[in-house]
Amino acid sequence: MPSTTEGPLPLTLRPLATFAPPSSTRTWFSAPHPSVPLLATASSDKTVRVYSLATFALHSTVSGGHKRSVRACAWKPASSGETVIATGSFDASAGVWRRWEDGAAARKVREAEVDLTASGGDEDEDDWRFAVLLDGHESEIKSVAWSASGNLLATCSRDKTVWVWEELEDDNFETVAVLQDHDADVKCVAWHPQEDLLASASYDETIRLYREEIDDWTCVAVLAGHAATVWSIDFEGVEPRVHGKVVKAENEAEGSREKTWAEEWERAGPRLVSSSDDLTVRVWKRRPKEGGSVQPRGASVPSIIKSTNIEEEWMEEAQLPQRHDRAIYAAAWSESTGRVVSAGSDGKIVVYEERWRATGEPTNGPNGDKVEDAFSRCSQASATVWVVVAEVECAHDVYEINHVCWSRRWDKKRRREDEEMVISTGDDGEVKAWVLDGST
Amino acid sequence: MEPDNKQNANPTIINPSDLPSRRRASAVKRHGDGAAGLFDGLVPPYAYFNDPFDRSSRESSLDEDDVVEEIDEQEIYDLISTISDPEHPLSLGSLAVVNLPDIHIKPPASPRSSISTVVVEITPTITHCSLATVIGLGVRVRLEQALPPRFRVDVRIKEGTHSTGDAVNKQLGDKERVAAALENGTLVGVLRKMLSTCG
Numbered sequence: 075m076p077s078t079t080e081g082p083l084p085l086t087l088r089p090l091a092t093f094a095p096p097s098s099t100r101t102w103f104s105a106p107h108p109s110v111p112l113l114a115t116a117s118s119d120k121t122v123r124v125y126s127l128a129t130f131a132l133h134s135t136v137s138g139g140h141k142r143s144v145r146a147c148a149w150k151p152a153s154s155g156e157t158v159i160a161t162g163s164f165d166a167s168a169g170v171w172r173r174w175e176d177g178a179a180a181r182k183v184r185e186a187e188v189d190l191t192a193s194g195g196d197e198d199e200d201d202w203r204f205a206v207l208l209d210g211h212e213s214e215i216k217s218v219a220w221s222a223s224g225n226l227l228a229t230c231s232r233d234k235t236v237w238v239w240e241e242l243e244d245d246n247f248e249t250v251a252v253l254q255d256h257d258a259d260v261k262c263v264a265w266h267p268q269e270d271l272l273a274s275a276s277y278d279e280t281i282r283l284y285r286e287e288i289d290d291w292t293c294v295a296v297l298a299g300h301a302a303t304v305w306s307i308d309f310e311g312v313e314p315r316v317h318g319k320v321v322k323a324e325n326e327a328e329g330s331r332e333k334t335w336a337e338e339w340e341r342a343g344p345r346l347v348s349s350s351d352d353l354t355v356r357v358w359k360r361r362p363k364e365g366g367s368v369q370p371r372g373a374s375v376p377s378i379i380k381s382t383n384i385e386e387e388w389m390e391e392a393q394l395p396q397r398h399d400r401a402i403y404a405a406a407w408s409e410s411t412g413r414v415v416s417a418g419s420d421g422k423i424v425v426y427e428e429r430w431r432a433t434g435e436p437t438n439g440p441n442g443d444k445v446e447d448a449f450s451r452c453s454q455a456s457a458t459v460w461v462v463v464a465e466v467e468c469a470h471d472v473y474e475i476n477h478v479c480w481s482r483r484w485d486k487k488r489r490r491e492d493e494e495m496v497i498s499t500g501d502d503g504e505v506k507a508w509v510l511d512g513s514t
Numbered sequence: 515m516e517p518d519n520k521q522n523a524n525p526t527i528i529n530p531s532d533l534p535s536r537r538r539a540s541a542v543k544r545h546g547d548g549a550a551g552l553f554d555g556l557v558p559p560y561a562y563f564n565d566p567f568d569r570s571s572r573e574s575s576l577d578e579d580d581v582v583e584e585i586d587e588q589e590i591y592d593l594i595s596t597i598s599d600p601e602h603p604l605s606l607g608s609l610a611v612v613n614l615p616d617i618h619i620k621p622p623a624s625p626r627s628s629i630s631t632v633v634v635e636i637t638p639t640i641t642h643c644s645l646a647t648v649i650g651l652g653v654r655v656r657l658e659q660a661l662p663p664r665f666r667v668d669v670r671i672k673e674g675t676h677s678t679g680d681a682v683n684k685q686l687g688d689k690e691r692v693a694a695a696l697e698n699g700t701l702v703g704v705l706r707k708m709l710s711t712c713g
Contacts, residue, residue, distance in 0.1 A: 100693070118693070142697045145690075164694050214694045232694070261690070277688065303688065351687070399623045400666065401689070419666060419689070421629055467626045472664035474689070501663075 085464035087423055090495060090507040091130040091485075097123060097503035100143075104499045106481035107149045107157065110175070113481065113497065114159055115505050118143040122161055123505075127484040130507065134173070136202045141165040146217045152224040158205075160227055162215035168208040168229045170245070173201060206245045210237055210252075217262045221270055226250070228272050230260035236274045236284070238291055251291035255282050264307045267344055267409075275304035281348055281358070287384050295386040297358050302351035305418075306404045310344040315412025316458055317429050332430065335457045338362065345391065347414055349405035355394040355416050355426070357460070361387040392438050394460045397424045408480040410494050414460075417469070417478035417498055425464040425496070425510065435459055464510055470500030483509065525602060525609050525639040533595060533607045534614045536588050585661065587617040590632055593660050594653050598711045600645050600704055605711065611636050611649060616672055628664050632657060635672040642677045650686040651695060652708045 093113065100118040107113070111127035114136070122136035122144055136147075142164035150158035150170075161169045212233040219228050227239045227247070238251040258277035265272055272284045272291075281297035281304055313320050314336070323340055326333035341362035349355045363386075400419035407414050414426045431437065437456040469475060477499040482492070496508040591614045595607025606612045616635040622628055634653055638646045650669045657667045669686050671679040685691055695701050 143693065164697055214690075216690065232691070259688075259691070277684070303684070401687075403689075420623070421627070467624065468628060472629055472662075474666075 083462060083464050085425065085510045085512045087425065087464045087466040087469075087496065087508045088511050090509045093123075093125040093130045093132075093505040093507070095132060096505070097121075099503055100501050101476065101499045101503050101505060102143065103146045103477045104479060104497050104505050105147050105149055106479065106497065108151050110157065111484035112149075112157065113505070114147045114149065115499060116144040116147045116161065117503070120144060120163070122147050122159065124159075125505065127481060127507075129485070134202060136161065136171050139169045139171070139204045139207070140167065142214075145215060148218045148220050148227075150220050150224050150227075151222065159202075160218045160220065162218040162229055164214040166209075166211045166213055166215060166231065166233075168211075168215055168218055168227075169204060170206045170208070170227075170247070171202045172205045173203065206247060208237075208239060208247055210249060211235065216260060219263045219265055219272075221265045221272075222267055223270075226265075226270065228263040228265065228274075230263045230274055232259040234258060234260060234276075236260055236263060236272070238272065238284075251284070251286075253282075253284055253291060253293065255284075255293040255296075256280070259303075261304060262306045264309055264346075267309050267312050269343070273307050273309070273346060275307045275348060277303045279304060279350075279352075281307055281346070283386060283388065285384050285386075292384070294384050295388045297346075297348075297388050297390070299356060299390045300348065300350040300352050300354065303401075304348050304350045305402060306349045306406075308347050308406045310347070310407045311409030311412070312344060314339045314344075315428070317427065318411050318413075331457050346388070347405050347407050349402035349416055349418070351401040353396060353398050353400070353402065355398075355402060355405045355414065356390055357392040357394070357414075358388050359391040361389060392458075392460055394426050395438060395462050397462060397465060398422060403475065404477045404479070406479045408494060410480070410482070410492055413463070413480075415478050415480065415496050417475035419474045421468050421470060421473060421475060423466050423469045423475065423478060423496060423498055423508065424462055426460045427463045428458045428460050431457060431459040466508070469498055469506065469508075470502050470504060473501040475500050481507075522601075522640045522643065525604070527604060528608045528610055530605075530608055534588065535592055535595070585619070585665075587614060587619060590617045590619070590634065590657065590661075593712070594634065594656050596712045597649075597652050597656055598708045599639075600648055600652075600708055606636075606649065606653070609639055611639065612653065613637065629666060630664060631666045631668060632661065633668045633670065635670050637672045637675045641675060646671060646676055646682050647685055648701070648704060648708075650682060651692065651701075652705050654686060654692065655696070655705055656709055656712060 097117040097119055101115050103116040105114045106127060112133060113125045113127050115123045117123060120140045120143060124133045124136065126133045136159065140163035144161050144163050146162040148160045155175055157173050157175050159171050211231040214232045215229050217230050225241055228236060230236045234254060234256050236253040237249060239247045240250045241247055256276040256278050260274050260276045262275040263272060270286060273281060275281045279300050279302060282293050283295040284291050285294045321332065321336045323333055323336035326336055342360040346358040347355060398418050398420050402416050402418040405414055405416040412428060415423060417423045438460050475498050479497050480494050481497050483495045498506050594612050595605055597606045599606060599609055618633045620631040620633065622630055636650055636653060654667050654669045670683045676682060
């Protein structure tokens, strides 16, 4: 365990607001919209509550489509003129909902002082249209996710399958894959931020990655290592950040470990973070392909590697300092700061940051001190170390936290345009926003 | 061989008067935090669960919010020993499915936390009992209903007493599976019957 976890932490998680009104029942999951100040919260009351991220007040409610708890929701990226949300429910169906993003409504949520009681008169503005019902799963849907381009939707279920749906035209979805690689419930799906690479996490303790190869989706990697259910997965942003700063190979000094690290990152691409019932949060890294198209350093390419081989090799790079003592239901990677946040059954929220490792400082590789041996093929794995920078206990009083994520801050009191906040979602039906105070 | 379809037609039964008990009328009060609907997500608000701590008594305990009541293993035992077995007209206590020495309360992991953990190990009457999961679910639901929310409830099969103990433990520990099970009408009916004998 790094010594930096001792003593006071450099940052403080300060409660900023509780979204109002809360749900009267368990809330499972919250998704901030990628471009407008809206937050969607999936609730066991069969609805999705849409809150304003500018005012922390209820904006609208998506209801009437699901017969059981809504377990997950996801905003479709890159949809203009309309906001589109997908929902996944314990009733085994997924829904796609649309709502006109008219100028008036969009302006309203951007203004900090929205009088919500006044918006009740205009029916159309709060009108979520149930566009399509995606049927096929045999049991509860646990997670839904849109690909970066927005034309593919992935869903996963207790029925052990992951489905990939393609939107051919408005409201016409086709099943392009039913992936049956997992041996048990699939808990979470996530897409790579740039590639059509899909990841899924399961009760069978593995993470699997899939790609399309000539019209056929296939499993291209199995990430084994967790010793219990993997509850969540999330990809890193498109640029790596160490100690909050973007790391680019071209900016680093020739021959420095930072340059080597950055070059390797650039060949491998965004990493993956996972959280589990085994009380660990782990970071996984793709092993750059020797026969890949990007070969900046002109290393010799073994001819036996077929170019058609789409299998990928992923390896565990680090285990974050262990701070949770019960199941970790969520871990999320911040695109804007590179920090990771985790939360779970113990009611704690923990924020971690990746730092350059000082000489002699212990690593947090999977085998502790033996990390150098375990990663002999991956020499730069221990150039960085993860430290805990903030932690709050009993963040939702005595209740469990089912989900945590990062969002851009939109309220009037934000200190910077790009300031971010943490959003936590709990068993108490509350969704809370937190900001980080202090500097590292 | 088992005309009545019961998996274990002749279980060992303990005389009720030999069971450890310290029942009081209001041994455990719920944390009256005003979130009356909270448990709706966990347990559907069916009146037939026959919860002794009804809403009115919960509300009347508002002024006791800050008092962390001491709850001991005996009280946990009293809450679950009266649950009925799903296939016998007998309680889990008299079938020795739940036993006082197999109940443990773990204090909060840190001084800043107020979350305690109750660990209950159950002993199925036979090692291949397919109802072990349902019994475990009944125990978990009963305790999550009756205990204040600051308790986490871990129900496990006592080691070596069931052929697929690890698999059952994993299911019982999976919050999402438990939540979904409680939205399943058939299963809720079975649980309702099991819990109807809890005074």
